Amino acid sequence: MKNPIALNRIDSQTLKGFICVLAMLLSLSVTATNSLTLEGLVASSDGPLPGATIHIKGTETVTVTDKEGKFKFPVELKSGDVLVFSFIGLETQELVITDETPSYIEITLSQGDIYIADAPMTAHQPYKRPSIATRLWAKVKSVF
Numbered sequence: 001m002k003n004p005i006a007l008n009r010i011d012s013q014t015l016k017g018f019i020c021v022l023a024m025l026l027s028l029s030v031t032a033t034n035s036l037t038l039e040g041l042v043a044s045s046d047g048p049l050p051g052a053t054i055h056i057k058g059t060e061t062v063t064v065t066d067k068e069g070k071f072k073f074p075v076e077l078k079s080g081d082v083l084v085f086s087f088i089g090l091e092t093q094e095l096v097i098t099d100e101t102p103s104y105i106e107i108t109l110s111q112g113d114i115y116i117a118d119a120p121m122t123a124h125q126p127y128k129r130p131s132i133a134t135r136l137w138a139k140v141k142s143v144f
Contacts, residue, residue, distance in 0.1 A: 057082040
C-alpha cells in the first residue's frame with residue numbers, strides 16, 4: 001500500500017504548479033485585453049487623406065498617415081486614451097479608446113470652418129488679391 005503522506009505531497013506540488021500556470025495564463029489574458037494595437041484609415045468625403053496626423057491627447061506620441069491614408073499607431077493604447085485625428089482645413093475629431101474599440105478603425109474628417117483672428121473663413125473661400133493702389137500705399141507707408 002502507498003504512503004498517504006507522500007501521495008498528498010505530490011498532489012500538493014502538482015496543485016501548486018497548476019495554480020502557477022493558471023495565474024500566468026490569466027495575467028496574460030488580462031494584459032491582452034487592457035492594451036490595443038490600433039490600425040486604420042483616415043479619409044474625407046474626397047477619399048483617403050495622406051499626411052493626416054493622429055496623436056494621443058496630452059502627449060507627444062504621434063503618427064502620420066501614409067500616401068493611402070492608412071496608419072498603424074506606434075504604441076499600444078489603453079482604455080481611456082483619447083486619440084486626436086487632424087488634417088489642415090478639416091475638422092478635428094477625437095476618439096476615446098474603450099475595451100470595445102476594434103483594432104481597425106476608419107475615421108472620416110469633414111469640412112469645417114477655419115477661424116483666424118476671430119474671422120471665420122471657409123476652406124473654399126477664394127483669395128482676393130489687394131488692388132495695386134492698396135499694395136503701392138502699403139509700400140509707401142512702410143518707408144516712413
